[in-house]
Amino acid sequence: MKTIQTKKIILLVEDDPDDIYLIGEAIDECQMNAQLYIVEDGEQMLDYLHQKGDYSDPDLAPRPDLILLDLNMPRKDGREALAELKEDPDLRGIPVVVLTTSSAERDMKFSYAQGASGFVTKPVSFSGLREAVCKIGDYWIRTVQLPEEKPGEES
Amino acid sequence: MLKFFSTLRSRLILIIILTAVPGILLLVQVGLNQREAAKQDTLNEVIHLARVASSVEALMVDNAKSFLLTVSHLPTMREQNYDECNAIFWHMFEEHFEYYSAFYVADLQGNIVCSPPEKHAPPDFEECDHYQRLIKADDFTLSGYHICRVTGKAVMSVGYPVYDMQDQFTNVANVSLDLIWFYDFAKSAGLPDGGELIVMDEAGTILSHYPDNDRWRGYRLPDSNIVAQLWAQKSGYLIGEGLSGEETIYAISDIHGTAGNLSVIMGLPTRIAFKTANFTLQRNLSIMVVVVLLVLTFMWFLGDALIIRQARALVDATQKLAKGDLTARTGISYKEGELGQLAQSFDDMADEIAERDAERNRQEAALKEYTINLEHSNEELRNFTNIASHDLQEPLRKIQTFGEMLQDRYSGQLDPRGINYLQRMRDAAARMQLLLSETLTFSRSINKQYQFSKVNLEPVVRQVSIDLDWQVEQKQAKVVISDLPTIEGDEVQLTQLFQNLISNALKFHSPGRQPEINIYSPYPRDVTDNEGMCEIRVQDNGIGFNEKYLDRIFQPFQRLDASGEFPGIGMGLTICRKIVDNHGGTISAHSSPGKGTTFVVRLPKIQFKERLNNHENDTD
Known part of the structure; x- marks a missing residue:
């Protein structure tokens, strides 16, 4: 698997189609070696990670190397999803960078307290967004090393 | 004592x-x-006795004179036949003349020539x-x-000449x-x-x-003795320790005798003299006391029924009412009189209060x-604004x-008009x-959960000035921060307040003049005015405004500059006022166009508990 799957997996949790489009554009322009998977709310994210429901096919829901998480979403929002994810021993090793329009201190504190790896407020301009996304990718995709983990296995 | 007379019952008793x-x-x-009458009676009695005694004395002297006259003219006497005389006298004196203590006939040389047996006494000096x-x-x-010096008896001699x-x-x-x-x-x-009856001569x-003649006859009393004092004053009466040692009342009068005046003094022990008076007084007082006690007993019970029960009912009802029992009523049936009226007024008042x-x-x-x-509606409105x-x-x-992306990436494909539209958009x-x-x-400044703590404003304002560094440098402004007080407030909000005020001052600077901003307090550090307020002023030398618009500048979305020269939407000062309001302070400004503006912020040094509590409630 490892030899075949050379691309890293980024899971974007975002309900706004415009933001999905823009972040997708930004990732493309950053030319990072990554495959983008998209879910639109916290429920879907957890289903994806647990490979349940619509995501029961493991090929359609590979374990991500990085999660970009929006906070304000319908159904289950990013805060709840983050808390549940970090409670799960299989999943809490996955780095989560919160990427949101919020710049509220409260959200920031909450995110880090729950174990988020980073908190980035979406820049208003596309150029700003692109720069932010590129830097995130630079670090989490190209620079850091993460343990090889498969679902259901403990390291 | 005063406390004792505070109850109605004891006051009733006091009145009785x-x-x-x-x-x-x-x-x-x-x-x-x-008693006074008894004294007067004693005096009248002695006067009466003296008068009677005078008569008796006069009579006795007259009798003695008649006797002497008869004896002196007896033929045997004139003939000096003394033996026969003795015989006659012996018969005469055998049974009569008990008050004649002595009788004799003597010659001119003083030799007794004739005398009845045992009835002559040797003449003393007085006799001589x-x-x-x-x-x-x-x-x-x-x-x-x-007083006869020989016999010790009180006597008076009557003499008459005998002729031969x-x-x-x-003789x-x-x-x-x-x-x-x-x-x-x-x-x-x-x-x-x-009772005593005393006769005293002119020498006292x-x-x-009477009754103790042997004890007192011939006695001269010392001047201190009450009888001696009465004798000296010659009239009226005196009360004091009598001759018997008992308290006695003495009254004095005269016997107008045939030879010189004698004083008659009558004495009555006061226990006798005032017996009637004392008895009457004691009896009357006893009756009085009994009557008063009876009335008191009567009033004790009657007063209870008439006054005290109603008064207690009033007091009980008042106490109940005072404790918050609004159903309390006196339960007194209303009749005439003050207590009834009082009860009715009380019940009316209780009704009214209830x-x-x-x-x-x-x-x-x-x-x-x-x-x-x-x-609820406020909450909804806030949520609405926020959301x-x-x-x-x-x-x-x-x-x-x-x-932005359109302009960045596709402006080359647009004509200038298209680029203009895009720019305007x-x-x-x-x-x-x-x-x-x-x-x-x-909206956040309204919703904000205030956290009050001690905030030293000076570092806060310095940090704001650092935060605005870019603007300050760009406008080459001079920002002077003097001593500022420490107050109780929300640091985040206070930071916001001064950030808005200082950036406001920077924004409205006069073109062509170096902006100067002074942040200072007119009072010495940490001194408050008499309302407990600290005052901080933010003074600039900017464009200023007409003070008639003072009210407007704090209104939301109100701007005085219509030219569009100064960017902004008119919320900055509105937020300032909101923050100051939430601290219980005031904000105002002095300004004149072209000369600059001074914002005056007054904030309480210490937050009232009430305000703290209110905000605590807000956070619930």
Whole structure:
């Protein structure tokens, strides 16, 4: 698997189609070696990670190397999803960078307290967004090393 | 004592006792009058006795004179036949003349020539004087009563000349009257037990004393003795320790005798004299006391029924009412009189209070409901503002982002007009962005959960100045921060306040003049005015404004600059006022166009507990 799957997996949790489009554009322009998977709310994210429901096919829901998480979403929002994810021993090793329009201190504190790896407020301009996304990718995709983990296995 | 007379019952008792006082005084007065009358009676009695005694004395002297006259003219006497005389006298004196203590006939040399047996006494000095006077006077001669030095008796000598047959003055006949008659007279006068009757001569010697003649006769009392004092004053009466040692009342009068004046003094022990008066007084007082006690007992029970029970009911009802029991009533049936009226007024008042209380409860409930509704509606409004401004930002951001991307990437494919449209669209979006973010900030300043702590404003303002560094440098402004106080407040909000004020000052600087901003307090550090307020001023030398617009500058979305020269949407000062309001302070400004503006912020040094509590409630 490892030899075949050379691309890293980024899971974007975002309900706004415009933001999905823009972040997708930004990732493309950053030319990072990554495959983008998209879910639109916290429920879907957890289903994806647990490979349940619509995501029961493991090929359609590979374990991500990085999660970009929006906070304000319908159904289950990013805060709840983050808390549940970090409670799960299989999943809490996955780095989560919160990427949101919020710049509220409260959200920031909450995110880090729950174990988020980073908190980035979406820049208003596309150029700003692109720069932010590129830097995130630079670090989490190209620079850091993460343990090889498969679902259901403990390291 | 005062405490004792604070209850109604004891006051009733006091009134009754006070009522009895005039009666008691009257009784005492009557008693004293009776005693006075008893003294007067004693005096009248002695005057009467003296008058009777005078008559008796006169009579006795007359009898003695008649006796002497008869004896001196007896033929045997004139013939000087003395043996026969003795025989006659012996018969005469055998049974009669008990008050003649002595009788004799003597010659002019003083030798007794004739005398009844045991009835002549040897003449003493007094006798001699009397004898000499008798010889010289050649007529009746009285010696006056005196104490005979030989016998110790009180006697008076009466003498008369005897002539012989040749009418020659040869002898004298003399008889001595014994004052013992007065003793007998006193005995028969019916004096009460303990009564005394005393006769004193002009020298103050006691001549006769009833009932103890042997003890006191011939005695001269010392001047300190009450009887001696009374004798010296010659009239009236005196009370004091009498001769018997008992308290006695003495009264004095005169016997106008045939030879000199004698004093008669009657004494009665006060226990006797005032017996009636004292008895009457004691009896009357006893009756009075019994009557008062009876009335008191009566009033004790009657007062309970008439006054005290109602008063207690009133007191109980008042106490209950005071403790909040609005159903308390006196339970007294209303009749005439003050207590009835008082009870009725009280019950009316209690009704009124109960009614008002019910009314107030209704109003409070209504107010509470209204407040809840208002808070609810406020909450909704705040949420609405928050959500609306937040949610509106999202699509706006997209317009800006895609506008930017369009301009960045496709402006080469647009003609200048298209680029112009695009630029205008992006400007409008930027403006909209500012409106929304300011509204959001304002909404947060309302919603904000205030956390009060001690905040030293000086570092806060310095940090703000550092935060605005870029603007300060760009405008080459001079920012001077002086001593600022430490107050109780929310640091984040206070930072926001000064950030808005200073950036406001930077924004409205005068073109062509170096902006100067002074942040200072007019009072010495940490000193407050008499309302406990600190004052901080933010003074600039900017464009200023006409003070008639003062109210407007703090209103939301109100701007004085219509030119568009100064960017902004008019929320900055609105937020400032909101923050100052939430701290219980005030904000105002002095300004004149072209000269600059001074914002005056007054903040309480210490937050009231109430405000802290309110904010704690807000956070619930």
